Amino acid sequence: MKAASSSGRGVPRSSSLPRVVSRPQVVVVGSAARRSAMNHLPVLLWTLFSSVREDVCYLPPELRAEIRGYRPLVHSILSEFVAGAESGSTYSDLAYFADRFGHRVVGSASLEDAIDHLLSVLRHAGLDHVAAEPVHTPVWSRGPEKATVVSPRVLEMDVLGLGGSVSTPPAGITARVVVVESFEELETRRHEVNGTIVLFRPKWRDYKSYVVYRERGPSMAARYGAVATLVRSAAPYSLYTPHTGKLSYDDDAPRIPAAAVTVEDADFLARVVGRGEEVKVRLEMSNSHTNGTSRNVVADITGTAHPGQYVILGAHTDSWDVGQGVMDDAGGVFIAVKALSYLRKRGLRPRRTLRAVLWTSEENGLVGAAEFVRRHRDEMDNVSLAMESDTGTFAPYGLTTSSENNLTQCILREVLSLMAPIGATTLELSVRGSDVDKLHALGVPVSTLLNRNERYFHYHHTRADTMSLMSSRDLDLCAGFWAAVGYVFADLRDMLPR
Helix, strand or coil, X not given: CCCCHHHCCCCCCHHHCCCCCCCCEEECCCHHHHHHHHHHCCCCCCECCCCCCHHHCCCCHHHHHHHHCCHHHHHHHHHHHHHCCXXXXXXXXXXXHHHHHCXXXXXXXXXXXXXXXXXXXXXXXXXXXXXXXXXXXXXXXXXXXXXXXXXXXXXXXCEEECECCCCCCCCCEEEEEEEECCHHHHHHCHHHCCCCEEEECCCCCCHHHHHHHHHHHHHHHHCCCCCEXXXXXXXXXXXXXXXXXXXXXXXXXXXXXXXXXXXXXXXXXXXXXXXXXXXXXXXXXXXXXXXXXXXXXXXXXXXXXXXXXXXXXXXXXXXXXXXXXXXXXHXXXXXXXXXXXXXXXXXXXXXEEEEEEXXXXXXXXXXXXXXXXXXXXXXXXXXXXXXXXXXXXXXXXXXXXXXXXXXXXXXXXXXXXXXXXXXXXXXXXXXXXXXXXXXXXXXXXXEEEEECCCCHHHHCCCCCXXXXXXXXXXXXXXXXXHHHHHHHHHXXXXXXXX
């Protein structure tokens, strides 16, 4: 193990950190528990579960001793973020960023100005390599939009067009509403759909099973002659906030306008239609589609022994054009920025390169991540671990892992045991992320931040995703956790096995 003397700090007093909340654990997920976990833990894309028995988690004694040798350093890092000089700094920096730049939709000046700011912060931190890498990306811009119930009474609804949606004609589209709760019901009632606006109103179970109606619903309805679609916002709870998000048109179906309505308005429409009354809605949308260039940000602390090997801390800089995009995903950006800046300031340089990658155009379909993988394809075999934060930066409690390698899982568990002072010791297996999926597809082990984000989908892709959601204490814990685990994984003598 490398000496930790560069900080001049010893093991922090027990009073300087929260007491141990939980012991190291692996969550073993069976079928019933899997459903429970999916309802409890927001996961943005595909979620797979595997398991490992703790009693087969053997580590060679020298490897276990190496990992445990990091305990004084890890506790010192956590102490500085929780009760020392770094306390409150992540919140302050994130708040300035959110208030200064606001939401950061791809193609906007606010996104590119925000990227310029991040480049300046990282360069000022003295990192060894800071670069902006161009990304060619589709650009969708929201114009004026309106959805109005015109019969049986007039009601203007709050609406958000779905990202990528085509426009309506200038006079809008006025049509009868057909309400369905599933694709199966759409198929059964397909002869009723021609010339109508289809409202998808599935029952909320979890995001993964729900989001398919937002993404695929427009093309599915268009095949049966629908002229537009509405979707009940993807949320288990609402205070009259519509939730936007990307749709995906199929090449073999007409492209029709699509928008999200609030939970409350979707329920209202369903009740009225359920009484046998005809409901007509006029939908007006004016959007534009172009192409443009944005940038990924790559910043390194170069490794001392293996500079061509990497541990990645990732997040995405863009957001939708509502709210401030703090929870999704400026918080993730700033714990990565803070982790590298802190380690550089303290003079902690690991054996392999610790790299922050701030992807652009995630919301448009992982465009920035795809370009990063294309550009850095030759490095992928030398990435020991890619970590991502894209489901909130609330109180951390551990990591997920995509790795099916038992030794890698055991190493992750042992490293997480060092995080006991803040209770961040849980390992959940094979839950993947968003941008890091592009790396996982090439065999890179990936992990995502587990945090207490039970209300994540109350605010996801809404005007309510603002700085008011953030806790300074939680951000201290996340940034300290990210700095500590990032350093340890980058400094271990060997890369994680695959």
